[in-house]
Amino acid sequence: MILEDHILLKHIENTASVKEAELVDAWMRESLDNRKHYQRLLTVYYESKHLKTFKALDVDAEWNDFISNKVVFHEPIENSLPHRKIFLYATAASLILISAFLFIINADNTISRSATDKLVSFKLPDNTAVTLFPNSSIDYSEDFSLETERIVSVAGKVRFNVIPNSKSPFLVESKLITTKVIGTVFTVNTYNPMVPSVNVEQGTVSVIEKEERSNVRILKKGDSVVFTNGDFLDVLSTPIFKKAIAPVIPKKKKPKKKKKEPVIAKPQPKPQQKAPQPKKVIPEEPKLSSYTVNHVLEFLDKKHEKFSKSRRAKMKDDDIISLNLNMSLDEILDIFKKEYNLELEEGKCEGCVKLKKISKK
Amino acid sequence: MTLKKPIKINSQEEFKEVFENYFNPLVNFINQYVQNIENSREIVQNTFLKLWDKKDVLTIETSLKNYLYRSAKNAMIDYIRKHEKVKLISDEKEQLIYNLPDTDDSYLSPYIIRNEILKAMEELKPKNKEIFRLSKFEGLTYEEIAKHLNISKRSVEDNVARATIKLKEILLRTSQIFD
Incomplete structure (x- = not known):
């Protein structure tokens, strides 16, 4: 008996009819090969669900880092410290090269960075770590620093790990909301600009409606909030x-x-x-x-x-x-x-x- | 490159292939504990540095996967010990790391599979690939994708199912994860 993959997939997704499910069950009892076949489909189905959290770094760039560093490494220097430094410099240099085309200094002194189909991670001048998800971008002023209020504006989905500084709050502007933090890890998702959401991994942030600045939600670790139809949905604890x-x-x-x-x-x-x-x-x-x-x-x-x-x-x-x-x-x-x-x-x-x-x- | 037989890395090309196949899986495996992609990346770069230094004298008896799993795990432990003063990870995570077995490399497997799926996606037809991506990477519901692309929900479902089946076929042909 040969069963088509799409029936197996329905079985995996629990959308098969009773008759189809019986068919698949019988088919699986038939042979080890059939069970293996099913298992392979299940594996792809199951692991695909985790692709969202899989971070694919640019392997070519990593290889270039690695191999260019090798030249240095082969020199007979016993002390490991210099290696380490050179290694880091090499990494930094190549990172800049790779992302150069994504890195634009605008006429109005704002810097734009964007990610198209891959995750892009980098640090802002204050050392805040930023991860741009695919099709996302961030703008910030050329003189962005700890000296002033730190303001960035985003589109798409962006994760921040903000270096704490009570004197210089960190503001993330998007179309409808402002997210204000002191030091924390959080993600702003504006893939749908009209339904932005914020999720907090560490620390506390406040989320402010732009039109109505008194409309504020305070989020703690593990909380998410969605802004839709002109108001925040409940703060959803994880x-x-x-x-x-x-x-x-x-x-x-x-x-x-x-x-x-x-x-x-x-x-x-x-x-x-x-x-x-x-x-x-x-x-x-x-x-x-x-x-x-x-x-x-x-x-x-x-x-x-x-x-x-x-x-x-x-x-x-x-x-x-x-x-x-x-x-x-x-x-x-x-x-x-x-x-x-x-x-x-x-x-x-x-x-x-x-x-x-x-x-x- | 076989994963089962004793292994010797003979050339830079072979080394590069190992690097390309395992870099992202290892980073993601390590990152699960270290929870910082930069640190994880550095740990894995160091893992490969060590392998590079040894590659001429090394014959891997178990499997490449097992060898890399263990090396990366040990590199992670070294890294944590070295940076003890900076509290990098929670005690809970640290305990998990110390409990990782040497022989059982199945902890690495899901990340290898995910990496292979990513690579296999390149062979999908563009539209099919895009719908699969929206569904799996951006977690959009079928309704949302249908609305976004102005197609029927049924068509989205079909596309995701076809992509899943196709990926299974590609992986069976190109990858060793099902061996």
């Missing part, structure tokens, strides 16, 4: 793992939305906050009780992905790897036990686990 998986527990009473609805009468909250296709999620749940680890993983990943969007920028990388396909079953089960308050039983079927909810504390 949900913890358990909350995200909570819909698995059948008796769960308070849906995620509840928290926000009374506060905001907006017809359309941030799209990613909507539970996608609730009709499809409900019938999935019972399956969890007797599924193979792959299914559990894939199911989990769905949940994981859903909530991870809101906590994406701050998400601990271990969370990603902790659900990685390379983990052993036992490790995954341990996570289940801890995070989801579930009891796990070895199932009757091979490679299956049974998940049973432990009564709430």
Whole structure:
């Protein structure tokens, strides 16, 4: 029997019909090769979800750094310190070269830098580290320094690691909002300029509506805020793992939305906050009780992905790897036990686990 | 370049190939603990410096992947110890680093796969690639992409699915991650 990849993919995404799912299950029982085939598709599907956090540095540039440095390295100097310095200089020099074409000094004394299809990281004159995401740009004054108020304006999505200085606040201007900080790590996302958002990884920032300067939100570590339809949506604290998986527990009473609805009468909250296709999620749940680890993983990943969007920028990388396909079953089960308050039983079927909810504390 | 047999790096070309295949996976693996891309990059550059110095006398018995995983891990530990006064990472992360095993290099695998997917994406048709990118890199929903490109949501779904399947095929042909 030959099955088409797109049916397998539907199975992976849990969008297959019952009949299709049965077909795939039967097909997988048929041979090890079939299971391998499925596993490969699953791997691509699963790992693609993590591309967003994968930082692709320019390997050619890194190689040039490396190989030009080699010339120095081969000289018989015993003391490692000079090497180190030369190494750093070489790096800095080549970085400037690479990004030169992206680096424009405008007539009005502002400096513009932009990233097209890759992440671009560099430091501002005050040593603040800036990462430009693809299709993003930043402008700042030529005499940008700690001496004055530090003001930059951005488009697209930009992450900052600001060097603290109480005398010189750091302001990020975008079309609709200003983000003000003293020293912290945060990301401003204005891919949709009309719906900007800010996520804070460390420290505290205030986000100010430009039109209405008294409209301010204070964000702490792990918080995100979205500005849409003329106002800030609630400050969203990063949900913890358990909350995200909570819909698995059948008796769960308070849906995620509840928290926000009374506060905001907006017809359309941030799209990613909507539970996608609730009709499809409900019938999935019972399956969890007797599924193979792959299914559990894939199911989990769905949940994981859903909530991870809101906590994406701050998400601990271990969370990603902790659900990685390379983990052993036992490790995954341990996570289940801890995070989801579930009891796990070895199932009757091979490679299956049974998940049973432990009564709430 | 095989990952399974004992290995000897014979030329600069071979070295470069190793560098190109492993640089970004290693940086991302290290960055998971160090949480600073510049520091991570430096640790990996140093890892390759050490490998370069040894390359003429070195025969790797396990696998290149395992060797690089261990070297990078050790370079990271050195780096943290050397900069002890500057608190680079949390105690929690530090503990994780010290608990990393020597023999099990599967910690590096996801990053190798992601890197290979990135490379394979270059072979996708431009439109297909762009839709896949918007979905995976920018985390846009199918609706958002549909609106953005003025196509149907169904077409977005199809494109993402086709890209996923195509990438699997490309990787099977060009990469060793499925071996």
